[in-house]
Amino acid sequence: MSLERDLVSPDAEGEESQIEAALRPKRLGEFIGQARVREQLSLVLESALRRGRSPDHMLMSGSPGLGKTTLAMIIAAELSAPLRITSGPALERAGDLAAILSTLAEGEVLFIDEIHRMARPAEEMLYLAMEDFRVDIVVGKGPGATAIPLDIATFTLVGATTRAGLLPAPLRDRFGFTAHMDFYQVEELEQVLHRSARLLGVTLPGEGAHEIARRSRGTPRIANRLLRRVRDFADVRAGGVIDRDIASAALNLYEVDAEGLDRLDRAVLDALLRKFGGGPVGLSTLAVAVGEEPETVEVVAEPFLVRQGLLARTPRGRVATAAAWHHLGMTPPPDAFGATLFD
C-alpha cells in the first residue's frame, strides 16, 4: 500500500485542486508569509513594470504545497500578463516545448512546474529560448537536417522545482531570480487558516486555528485540507464549533500526530529506529523498508523531519536524533549518537 497519497500528503488532486484554486491568493498583497521572497519579488516586478519590460526568468524552489504555483499566478496577475501553465513531465520531446514557445504572446508568463523533470532535448531548446528568445526548428533527418531559427515573443519563464539541486547548472544560471520557499511558521499558517475559513464560510476560533496550524507540517496546502476535515468533524459531532479539543480530536482521528507528522513521516522514523537502530542508513534502503520510492521519502517526508530536528542527513546516511527516539516513546541505545552524527 502506498503511503504517499494521505490526508497530509502535500500533493493535490481532482476535486481538491478546484477547492485549492478558490482558496489561492490572487495578488502579492494577499500572499501570507515568505516575507523575504515577497519583498524580493515585489522589487523585481515593480522594476520591470517601471521599465516596461518583461522581468527576468524566475525559479521557485521548495517542498510541495508551499505556494509555488500560487506565486506564478500572482506574478502574471501583477504584470497583467497572460499565463501559460505546463509541467516538466509533459515536455517529453523538443516539439512539445516548441509548440508552446512559438505561440506565446508578447510578455506572457510561462510556468513550468517540476522543471527538473523535463526531457533533455526540451531543456536544450529552452536554453536558447530563455537567452535569445529564439528556437531552432529542425527540419529533416540525418545529415540533411537543417535548423531554421524562429524568433519568439519575449516572455518570462517561471520554473518551479522541489529539487533545485537536480537542475543542470546551465539551466539554473539562466534564471535571474531564485526564490527559496521555506516551511511556514505556525502564526503564518494561522493567518492562512483564518483567510480560508472566511472564504469557506467556516467559523474558526483562534484556539482551533492554532491547533490545526501547528499540526500542518508547515504547509498551507495541508493546513487548508485539515481545516476541511476538522470542519466535517465539528459539523457532525460538535455543532460546528472548532475549539482546541475538537480540532485535536479530529486530527487524532485522521492520524495526524501532535507534531503534525503523518503516516509516512512516522513510518520513516519507525523504520529508522526499529529496523536500523537509528541509522546511519542509506536513502534507498530506508525507502524499501517503508515501501516507497526514494524520491517520495526524500522530497515529501525528509525535509519536514529534518526541519523538526528528528532526522539528520549525514555523509554516511540518514540518522535519527535523540528527539526522534523521544517522539516515538523509545529509548536510544547507549552508543546511538557518538559515532554517527559528529564524525
Ligand SMILES: Nc1ncnc2c1ncn2[C@@H]1O[C@H](COP(=O)(O)OP(=O)(O)OP(=O)(O)O)[C@@H](O)[C@H]1O
Ligand atoms: N502564502 C499563502 N497564503 C495563502 N494560501 C496559500 C499560500 N501558499 C499556498 N497557499 C494555499 O496552498 C495551496 C497550495 O499552493 P500551491 O499549489 O501554490 O503550492 P505549490 O508549491 O505549487 O505545490 P506543488 O509543488 O505541489 O505544485 C493553494 O491552493 C493555496 O490556497
